[in-house]
Amino acid sequence: MAPSTSNIRRIALSTGGGDAPGLNAVLRAATLSAINRGWEVYGIRDGFNGLLLPEQYVEGGLTRLTRERVRGITHLGGTIIGTTNRNNPLRFPIRDENGNVQEVDRSDELVRAFRLHALDALITIGGDGSMEIANVLYKKGLRVIGVPKTIDNDLERTVVTFGFDTAVAFATECLDRLHSTAASHGRVIVVEVMGRYAGWIALHAGVAGSADVILIPEIPYNLESVVKKIQARRETGGSFAIVVVAEGAKPRGGSVAVLSKEIGHAERLGGAGARVAMEIEEATGFETRTVVLGHLLRGGTPTATDRLTALRFGAAAVRALEEGHSGIMVALAPPEVNYVPLDEATCRMKTVPLNADTVLTGRDLGICFGD
Secondary structure, three states: OOOOOOOOOEEEEEEOOOOOOOHHHHHHHHHHHHHOOOOEEEEEOOOOHHHHOHHHOOOOOEEEOOOOOOOOOOOOOOOOOOOOOEOOOOOEEEEOOOOOEEEEOOHHHHHHHHHHOOOOEEEEEEOHHHHHHHHHHHHOOOOEEEEEEOOOOOEOOOOOOEOHHHHHHHHHHHHHHHHHHHHHHOOEEEEEEOOOOOOHHHHHHHHHOOOOEEEOOOOOEOHHHHHHHHHHHHHOOOOOEEEEEEOOOOEOOOOOOEEEOOOOEOOEEOOHHHHHHHHHHHHHOOOEEEEEOHHHHOOOOOOHHHHHHHHHHHHHHHHHHHOOOOOEEEEEEOOEEEEEEHHHHOOOEOOOOOOOHHHHHHHHOOOEOOO
16 A cells, blocks of 8 residues: 555554453554554553553553554454553542542643654544543544444444444353253343443343343333243243343332442442342242353453454544544444544443334343333
């Protein structure tokens, strides 16, 4: 490919938020696409920590990404430049001399760091928090392209985010395995999956994995409905039941289960599955067990679908820069990858519509959604 006539010479890549299968595929695609245009490529270590906390890195907070550095990484989970869901530069936690922690906005400092290192543009790969940061940096004058990443699939204006397909595939495999042990022991097994405040993983894996009950944040559940479904299975010869619970599911009139909330860090959800399991056992007397898939959903080898989506996103982000775009997120609108303004991508969370075809399919199959 002939060298680009763009005024871009050096770009930076960052991966922020939770890890997801496919991150390395984006890094490889973006790096090779940029090098083929004659650009230098650098990875920012651990989100934006490499620029805001460079003293923490013996070899520096920026790492040069070359053809050799990104060779053979498409199939690898995680990210070779590291990531973090802490130290949001818009709400960066700072501890004062008295030990008190407060949040400060370090985005201007971050922009100066980009100028200091002569970085012409940023491709930032992440979820809603990362896209929010990207939008602020764009409005402060940086050339920024966002790439949507999250297993939760909760970003607006893209049909899907990479990482989601892998998480659903693994969760479904786990449900397949749990069917046999649940049947062998005649138990109710409650499976808690990630997704935060969106129920996409629970919904898709639950329907694909033949769950009996699926509880998602979008449909606050009534425990009586769940109990009736499980008891009805017993009465019709079903000796066991599989209940899939999204970590953000909540009872009608209740709240989500939260493990902790720290300054500078999103609240940690957890415990929804255990709460449901305890309530089911108390109400029915049936032996009930809980399985929390948790971070197992975020690691491992990406599926072919996620690899291809990630590679397409990475290449499209570089094309967008070459075409002069900024302040946009690449998005999947099958069969195309298009560009959407970051303002639109961050305006709200993409949650499961109550009339979604997969929800309707689940209801037709007799799955209980707790309502």
